[in-house]
Amino acid sequence: MPEVRPGTDVIGTSLAGTGLIDPARYVDEVALLARGWNAERYYAxxxxxxxxxxxxxxxxxxxxxxxxxxxxxxxLRGPVAECLISLPSLVQHTLPFVPAGAGVEIMVCAYGTGWLSRTRPSGQAGLHPVVNARSGCCSPVSATSPSAG
Incomplete structure (x- = not known):
């Protein structure tokens, strides 16, 4: 079981690097999210x-x-923050099982309006099920029910 430390960390995504999300918008929104949650680390x-x-x-x-x-x-190596914030991605389905039982809360935040890039509309079709998997910002995710929240 990993060592759990107080605080919040943000988990990054590659979607801005692939052109599916506007990179400048991603940086602005993640920075705003980090300030709102007093996040200390960003896992790239x-x-x-x-x-x-x-x-x-x-x-x-x-x-x-x-x-x-x-x-x-x-x-799993730790230390891990007591709160992990992730944007919708495939990791939201595997991550809840990692700190299960360690007292770590995992939150998934929805992408806001205008995050998806207009330059790659063909790639967005596969992204919508992941982006729309959560409603509202920062819905909790549990290891027993990754789609609940």
């Missing part, structure tokens, strides 16, 4: 470009963590 997705992470660090004042292992394994 392995495909997130260094320039975007630099801008995010400047705007949000979060420490950027580039995991050496897949996120689920990295979090």
């Amino acid at each position: 997705h392995r495909r997130e470009p260094p320039e975007k992470l630099r801008m995010l660090a400047e705007q949000s004042e979060m420490d950027i963590v580039r995991p050496e292992l897949p996120l689920e394994l990295e979090l």
